[in-house]
Amino acid sequence: MREWILLWQWQEMAKRKEELNNSLRYLPELAEIKKIKRESEKVQMALAQAEEELERLQQEMEQVSEEIEGMAQRVKRVEAELYSNRARPGRELKSLQQSVTDLKRKQRVMEEKWYGLLERREEVGERHRQLTEQMARLKADGRRLYENWRRRRAEVEEEIKQLEEQMASIDVFLDPRIRALYEEMRAFLGPDVVVRLKGGVCSGCHTAQPVDVVRELAAGQVVRCERCGRVLIPPEEEENRYLH
Numbered sequence: 177m178r179e180w181i182l183l184w185q186w187q188e189m190a191k192r193k194e195e196l197n198n199s200l201r202y203l204p205e206l207a208e209i210k211k212i213k214r215e216s217e218k219v220q221m222a223l224a225q226a227e228e229e230l231e232r233l234q235q236e237m238e239q240v241s242e243e244i245e246g247m248a249q250r251v252k253r254v255e256a257e258l259y260s261n262r263a264r265p266g267r268e269l270k271s272l273q274q275s276v277t278d279l280k281r282k283q284r285v286m287e288e289k290w291y292g293l294l295e296r297r298e299e300v301g302e303r304h305r306q307l308t309e310q311m312a313r314l315k316a317d318g319r320r321l322y323e324n325w326r327r328r329r330a331e332v333e334e335e336i337k338q339l340e341e342q343m344a345s346i347d348v349f350l351d352p353r354i355r356a357l358y359e360e361m362r363a364f365l366g367p368d369v370v371v372r373l374k375g376g377v378c379s380g381c382h383t384a385q386p387v388d389v390v391r392e393l394a395a396g397q398v399v400r401c402e403r404c405g406r407v408l409i410p411p412e413e414e415e416n417r418y419l420h
């Protein structure tokens with residue numbers, strides 16, 4: 177009987193250990209870290225796009241600036257010619273005036289384009305700034321979650337280590353033959369091989385046991401549930417007399 181009570185203790189620890197091992201895989205921080213990772217990837221992509229656009233806008237603005245500069249110089253040249261004191265036919269004069277007007281109009285259009293690009297660059301710049309901030313927040317959250325996860329994991333691993341030590345200390349007292357029998361039963365009964373008899377009922381399959389079984393157990397014999405075949409041990413309050 178004592179061996180089976182010890183096996184029950186061993187079994188409950190093994191169950192707890194299994195539970196802890198499972199919990200390691202499903203620590204809530206792990207799911208949150210994954211979520212943050214996905215979000216970070218999205219933000220990173222948006223940041224790269226914004227950077228690319230900023231660079232493109234910068235180049236375009238430089239190009240437009242150069243065009244404006246070129247036009248201003250052409251206007252200057254035509255005006256210089258126009259206002260030189262050289263005598264020229266009225267038709268030529270008119271054509272020069274027309275090109276000044278045309279060039280100035282084109283210049284204004286280009287200037288408007290330049291301002292449009294500037295506005296867009298400010299918008300994208302603002303978006304870039306917000307994304308950068310968001311990225312920093314995500315990174316900070318990620319680090320905090322990772323630290324929490326590491327701490328929780330360390331706690332669980334410590335508990336598992338303690339359980340393993342306790343299980344090993346029980347193992348020392350067990351007859352290897354009973355231990356082997358237990359393992360054999362576990363293969364088809366599952367994790368609960370040894371169960372308590374509570375109020376004459378098997379806690380494995382919840383079947384009321386015949387009086388004989390209850391009496392034999394009270395007499396310290398090893399009995400198994402007639403229905404499910406699990407080994408029965410007495411209720412907690414009666415267990416001490418078998419352990420000492």
Ligand SMILES: [Zn+2]
Pocket residue numbers: 378379380381382383401402403404405406
């Ligand atoms: Zn049973």
